[in-house]
Amino acid sequence: MKGTVAVTVAALFLVAFLGYYSETSRYTEVVGTGVSEGVIDNSTNANVHEVVTKHLHLNLTLDFDEKVAKGTATLTMEALVEGLDQIDLDARYLEIMEIKLQDGQTLDYKFDEPNPNIGPKLSIAVPKTIQKNEVFNLTIGYSTTNKTLSLNWLEPEQTAGNTLPYVFTHCEAIDCRTLAPLQDTPSVKSTYSALIRSPKDIKVYMSAQNLEDWTEGDSRVTSFEMNVPIPSYLIALVAGDLEYRKLGRNTGVITEPIFMEKCVNELSELQDSLDVAESFLTKYEWGVYNIVILPPSFPFGGMENPLLTFASPAIIVGDKSQVNVATHEVAHSWTGNLVTNRNWENFWLNEGFTKWSERAIIRKQRGEEFYLVSAALGNSSLYGDLELYGDDSTFTSLHPNYEGANPYDTFSRVPYEKGFLFLTHIQNVIGNDNFEMFLIIYLDKYRMTSITYTDFIDTFLEFIESYFSDQERKNILSKIDFHTWIFGTGPPPVQLNFTTSNLEISRKLADDYLLGKGTPENHDVFFDYFSLLKCIFLQRLIDRAEDATIPILEQIDIDYQLTNTIDPEQKYLWFQLCIMAGYDKVIPSVDEFLGQYGRQKYLLPLYRALNGYDHDLAVEFFNKHKGMYHPVAVVNVGRILNPDSY
Ligand SMILES: *[C@@H]1O[C@H](CO)[C@@H](O)[C@H](O)[C@H]1NC(C)=O
Ligand SMILES: *[C@@H]1O[C@H](CO)[C@@H](O)[C@H](O)[C@H]1NC(C)=O
Ligand SMILES: *[C@@H]1O[C@H](CO)[C@@H](O)[C@H](O)[C@H]1NC(C)=O
Ligand SMILES: *[C@@H]1O[C@H](CO)[C@@H](O)[C@H](O)[C@H]1NC(C)=O
Ligand SMILES: *[C@@H]1O[C@H](CO)[C@@H](O)[C@H](O)[C@H]1NC(C)=O
Ligand SMILES: *[C@@H]1O[C@H](CO)[C@@H](O)[C@H](O)[C@H]1NC(C)=O
Ligand SMILES: [Zn+2]
Numbered sequence: 034m035k036g037t038v039a040v041t042v043a044a045l046f047l048v049a050f051l052g053y054y055s056e057t058s059r060y061t062e063v064v065g066t067g068v069s070e071g072v073i074d075n076s077t078n079a080n081v082h083e084v085v086t087k088h089l090h091l092n093l094t095l096d097f098d099e100k101v102a103k104g105t106a107t108l109t110m111e112a113l114v115e116g117l118d119q120i121d122l123d124a125r126y127l128e129i130m131e132i133k134l135q136d137g138q139t140l141d142y143k144f145d146e147p148n149p150n151i152g153p154k155l156s157i158a159v160p161k162t163i164q165k166n167e168v169f170n171l172t173i174g175y176s177t178t179n180k181t182l183s184l185n186w187l188e189p190e191q192t193a194g195n196t197l198p199y200v201f202t203h204c205e206a207i208d209c210r211t212l213a214p215l216q217d218t219p220s221v222k223s224t225y226s227a228l229i230r231s232p233k234d235i236k237v238y239m240s241a242q243n244l245e246d247w248t249e250g251d252s253r254v255t256s257f258e259m260n261v262p263i264p265s266y267l268i269a270l271v272a273g274d275l276e277y278r279k280l281g282r283n284t285g286v287i288t289e290p291i292f293m294e295k296c297v298n299e300l301s302e303l304q305d306s307l308d309v310a311e312s313f314l315t316k317y318e319w320g321v322y323n324i325v326i327l328p329p330s331f332p333f334g335g336m337e338n339p340l341l342t343f344a345s346p347a348i349i350v351g352d353k354s355q356v357n358v359a360t361h362e363v364a365h366s367w368t369g370n371l372v373t374n375r376n377w378e379n380f381w382l383n384e385g386f387t388k389w390s391e392r393a394i395i396r397k398q399r400g401e402e403f404y405l406v407s408a409a410l411g412n413s414s415l416y417g418d419l420e421l422y423g424d425d426s427t428f429t430s431l432h433p434n435y436e437g438a439n440p441y442d443t444f445s446r447v448p449y450e451k452g453f454l455f456l457t458h459i460q461n462v463i464g465n466d467n468f469e470m471f472l473i474i475y476l477d478k479y480r481m482t483s484i485t486y487t488d489f490i491d492t493f494l495e496f497i498e499s500y501f502s503d504q505e506r507k508n509i510l511s512k513i514d515f516h517t518w519i520f521g522t523g524p525p526p527v528q529l530n531f532t533t534s535n536l537e538i539s540r541k542l543a544d545d546y547l548l549g550k551g552t553p554e555n556h557d558v559f560f561d562y563f564s565l566l567k568c569i570f571l572q573r574l575i576d577r578a579e580d581a582t583i584p585i586l587e588q589i590d591i592d593y594q595l596t597n598t599i600d601p602e603q604k605y606l607w608f609q610l611c612i613m614a615g616y617d618k619v620i621p622s623v624d625e626f627l628g629q630y631g632r633q634k635y636l637l638p639l640y641r642a643l644n645g646y647d648h649d650l651a652v653e654f655f656n657k658h659k660g661m662y663h664p665v666a667v668v669n670v671g672r673i674l675n676p677d678s679y
Contacts, residue, residue, distance in 0.1 A: 074376035076207050076440055077218035078145075078154035080121040083114045086216050087168060091227040094252075095237070095272055097198045100186040103176035104230075106213045109223075115165040118158065123210035123217035125152030126181050130174035132157055140171075150439040152210055173214050183208040185330055185663045192273060192328050193346075194289045197235060199273030201327055201343065203336060203665065206377050206441040209265040220375045220483050222262035229255050231272050238287055238325065240269040240338035261318060261339070262481055264373050269338035271325050280304055283317075288326040292346070296326045299349045299356060302398070306360045309394050313469055314367050315476045322366065324359060330631040332663040334358040337365030337387075347601045347630045354564035354600055357395055357407065364390035367476055375483040377440030381431045382489060385452015389460075392453065393469075402533050406565045408453070409531040413572045415450035416524070422447075424523030431455065431519045432486065441665075454525050455518045461529070462512045463497070471496045486519055539566050543573035547580045552592055559593060564600050571595075571606035578613045586616040596622050605635040612642040620650075628658045633666050640670050648674070 073081055086108050093104035110120070124144070132140045140157050147153035163169055177184060187199040202212055210217040229237045230252045237246075241259035248254070276290045278297055281304025288296050303324065311317045324342040326349060335358045336343040342362040348355040368386035388411065396404035419429050427433045428443045431451055435443065460468040475492050497506050517526040538558060545553035559567065574581055574589075590596055595607040596619050604626060611619040627639060643651035652674055659667050671679035 073220045074218040075435065075437070076151050076377055077216065077220075078121050078123050078148070078151065079216035079218060079221075080119065081216055081218060081221055083117055084110050084112050084120055085221050086110050086223040088223055089213070089215060089225040089268075091213060091225070091229070093227065094230040095200060095232075095235070097186070097200070097232065097235075100179060100184075101177045102184065102212070105172050105174050106215065107170055107172045108215060109168060109170050111168045112163045112165055116161045117163045117165075118161050120157045120159055120171065122155045122157065122214045123152060123207070124155040124175075124214035125208075125210045126178050127211065127214055128176045128178055129155065129214065130176070132174075133172045134159070135170040135172070148437075150437055150442075151207060155214055175214060177212065181208075181211040182664050182668075183212040187273075187328055187330065191330060191661060192289060194274050194291045197274040199271075199328060201271040201273075201325075201331070202269050203332070203343070203663070204268055205266040205336065206380075206444070207266070207439065208441075208665075209268055212268065215265055217265045218376070219264035219266060219373050222264050222373065222481065222483060224262050225257075225259050225268060227257045227270075229257070229270065229272075231255070234274070235272050236275040237270065237272040238275065238323075238341055239271075240267055240341040242320070242340065259339070261371075263339060263370065264483065267338055267370060269336070269341055269343065271327070271341070271343070275325075277323070281307075283307070283321045285321065285323045286326065287323055287341075289328075292326060292349075295349055295351070299351070299353055300324065300359065302353070302356065303359055303363070305398065306356075306363045306394055307366075309397050310363055310367070310390065313393065313397070314390065315473055315480070317366060318371060318480070319366055322363065324362070329629060330661050330663050330666075332631055332633045332636075332666040334632060334634060335362040337362045337369055339366065339370050345630065345632045347632050347635070350564075350600050352564070352600070355602060357391065360394050360398075361387060361391040364394060371481060372476060372479040373483045375485050378432050378435065379485045380440070380444065381448035381452035381455075382484065382486065384448040385431070385450075385456060388449045388453035389456040390472075402535060403563065403565070405531045405533045406536055406563075406569060408457070408529075409533075409536055410565055410568055410572065411446070411450045411453060412529075412531065413569075413576070414446045415454075418445040418447055419523060421445075426522060429522045451525055454527075454529055457529060458518075458525075458527050459493075459513060462509055463501075467500065470500075490515060535562070535566055536569055539569045540573045543570050543577070546585055546589055547574070547577055549582060549585055552588060556592055564602055567600075567603050568606055571603060571610065575606060575610050575613070578610060581610060581614045583614065583616050586611055586614055587618075590619075601626075601630060601632075601635060605639060609638050609642050612639070612646050615646065624654055624657075627654050628661060631662045631666050633669060636662070636666055636670055637673065640673050644674055 088109035090107040093102045095102055132142050134140060140159060142155060142157045144153045144155055183202050183204050185201055189195050189197055192199045204212060207217055227239055231237050233248055233251055233253045237255045239257040241257035244256040244258055246253055246255040274289050275287055276293055277285055277287050278293055279285045280300055284304045284307055286296050286300055307322050319339050321340060323340055324344055326344055326346055329346055331343060331345045334345050344359060348358045364387045368390055369383040374380050374382045392404055392407055422428050429447055433443055474496055478492055497509055514526050542553060595603060598604055608619055608623045640651055655670055655674055668679050
C-alpha cells in the first residue's frame with residue numbers, strides 16, 4: 034500500500050509541476066484522512082481497520098512497594114466492520130488477568146510471538162454479535178511489570194525533597210503499550226478518563242483535567258478527564274510530593290515544594306510564550322497549560338503532554354537560558370497535540386512544525402539575532418546527526434523507512450531540524466505573512482486529526498491555488514522540490530543562511546583560540562553572549578576538535594571557567610570537546626555531571642566520547658550512575674557501551 038501511495042504521489046508531483054493538476058487528483062483523495070483507509074501505522078499490532086477506540090477509562094492503583102500500576106482499562110470501541118470477531122491490541126510487559134465485555138462475558142485471549150521491536154499482539158476473541166458501528170466496552174484487568182519502559186519509579190532519595198517516592202510515565206513513541214493494553218498508535222485519537230489510587234500523601238496529576246480527589250482510608254483517589262481526543266502517546270501521569278503554583282492567566286507549574294521558588298522565577302515568561310503563540314497560531318484549545326519540572330532522571334528536555342508538559346530540571350538553570358525548551362512544548366499544543374503525525378514515519382510533521390513555531394515565538398519575543406543563532410545551532414546539530422548516520426541512511430530522510438524497527442530508536446535531530454529547514458524554505462519562497470496564513474489554514478483543517486505528509490502538501494497546493502496567480506504558483510512550485518525534501522537522504526537540497534555578525538565573531542573567537550597564540554584580544558565579548566551564542570563558540574571548537582590541544586583548552590578554561598559553568602548546555606559541549614581532545618583534568622567534573630542529569634541529550638554524546646577515550650572508565654561511570662537513569666536511557670547508553678547486551 035505504501036508503494037502505491039508513493040508512486041501516485043510522484044505522479045502528482047509531476048502533474049503539479051506542469052501546472053495541470055485538477056480538483057480530482059488531490060492527495061487526500063488518494064490517501065484519505067480517516068483511520069480506516071490507506072497505510073495507517075506499521076508500529077502497531079492493533080487492527081485499526083476493523084475497530085477503533087473512542088474512549089479509554091483507566092482505574093488504577095499505584096503500588097509504590099511493588100512498583101506496579103494495576104487495575105482495569107476499559108476501552109469504549111466502535112466496530113468498523115460487520116461480524117467483528119477479533120480485537121488486536123498492543124500490550125507489552127503487562128500481566129493480563131481477565132478480559133470482559135460490558136455484559137460481563139469473559140473473553141478468551143492470546144499473545145502471539147513478541148515482535149522484538151514493537152512488542153506482542155494481544156488477540157481477543159469476541160462473539161460475532163457486534164454490529165458494524167456498534168459502540169461497546171471492553172474491560173481488561175491487568176498489571177504493569179518491572180520490565181515496563183513507560184514508568185520510572187523513584188525512591189525518595191532520587192527526588193529533590195528526599196521524603197516520598199515518585200513515579201512518572203513517558204509513552205512516546207510506542208511505550209504506552211507498557212502502561213496499558215490499547216491501540217497504541219497516533220492514528221487513533223480518543224478521549225480518556227481515569228481514577229487513580231495512590232498513598233494518601235502522594236499527589237497525582239495526569240495529562241487531563243483534574244476533576245477532584247478524596248481520601249479512602251490510607252488512599253487518595255484522584256479523578257481525571259480529557260475531553261479532547263488525543264493519541265495514546267500523550268497519556269501521562271506523575272505522582273509524588275507535588276505542589277501546584279499559578280504562573281499567569283492560564284499557566285501554572287507543578288513540582289516538588291523544595292524546588293518551587295526556583296521554577297517560578299525561571300518560568301516567569303511562560304504565559305507570554307503561550308500568549309505570543311496564540312497571537313499568530315489558532316485558538317489555544319486545551320484550557321490551561323501546566324508544566325511539571327521533574328526529577329533529574331527525566332531522560333528528555335521536555336515532553337508535550339497536554340495540560341501536563343514534562344520538563345527536565347536541566348532547563349532551570351538560574352538565568353532563563355534554557356526556557357526555550359518550554360517554548361517548544363508550548364508550540365506542540367498545536368503541532369503534535371492538535372494536529373498529529375498518523376504514524377512515526379511522519380514524525381517531522383510533529384517536530385519540524387514545532388521547531389518552526391518555537392523559533393517563530395522566540396523571534397517575536399527576543400528578536401532576530403536570537404532566532405538566527407538558535408537556527409544556526411540547530412543546523413549544526415542536524416549535521417552532527419547526518420554524520421552519525423551517514424548521508425545515505427534512510428534515517429536522514431524526513432520519511433524514513435523503518436522496516437519494522439522501533440521508531441523511537443531512530444529519533445534524531447533530523448525530523449526537528451531538517452523539518453524546520455524545509456518549512457523555513459517554504460516560508461522564504463512564499464513570504465512570512467503568507468506562510469503564517471497557510472499555517473492557520475492547516476491547523477484549522479486538521480485539528481484533532483492525525484495526518485501524513487500528503488495531507489500537508491495537499492493543503493499547501495490548495496492554498497497557493499487560492500491565493501496566487503497561475504504564474505506565481507508555477508514559480509513557487511519550481512522553487513520547492515517536495516520530493517527531495519521529504520524523501521531525500523543527507524543534507525537538505527537548499528542551503529539557507531542564518532548568519533549574524535555576532536555569530537561570526539563567536540566562531541572567529543574559537544578559530545583565534547585554535548591558533549594557539551593565547552587569549553585573543555576581544556575575548557571579553559564572550560561574557561555578554563547569551564547561552565546559545567556561547568554554544569556556537571563551543572560547537573565551532575568541537576567541529577575543529579582535531580586542532581584543540583590541551584594547552585589551548587586550558588587557556589579557554591582559565592578565561593571562561595567553562596568547567597564550572599552552571600549552564601548544562603555549555604557544559605555538555607565543553608566536556609564533549611575536552612574528552613575528545615584528551616584534556617583529562619575535567620574527568621572528575623564529567624563524572625559529577627553524568628550523575629547530575631539523566632537527560633539523554635547530555636548522556637549520549639558524553640558516553641560516546643568517553644567510550645572512545647577510555648571504554649573501561651565509561652563503563653565504570655555508567656555502573657555508578659545508572660541507578661539514577663530512566664530505563665530508556667539505561668538501554669540507550671548501554672547500547673553505546675556494549676552493543677551486544679542491550
Ligand atoms: C476501581 O477499582 C477499584 C479497585 O481498585 C474498585 O473498588 C472500584 O469499584 C473501581 N471503580 C470503578 C468505577 O470501576
Ligand atoms: C462504557 O464505558 C464508559 C466509560 O468508562 C461508561 O461511561 C459507560 O457507561 C460504559 N457503557 C456500558 C454500556 O457499560
Ligand atoms: C521482576 O519480576 C520478576 C517476576 O516477578 C522477578 O522474577 C524478577 O526478579 C524481577 N526483576 C527485577 C529486576 O526486579
Ligand atoms: C512493517 O513491519 C514489519 C514487521 O513489523 C516489517 O517486516 C516490514 O518491513 C514493515 N514495513 C514497512 C513498510 O516498514
Ligand atoms: C549548516 O551546517 C553545515 C555544516 O556545518 C554548513 O555547511 C551549512 O552552511 C550550515 N547551514 C546553515 C543554514 O547554517
Ligand atoms: C548570509 O547572510 C549574511 C547576512 O545577511 C550575508 O552577509 C552573507 O553574505 C550571506 N552568506 C551567503 C553564503 O549567502
Ligand atoms: Zn518536540
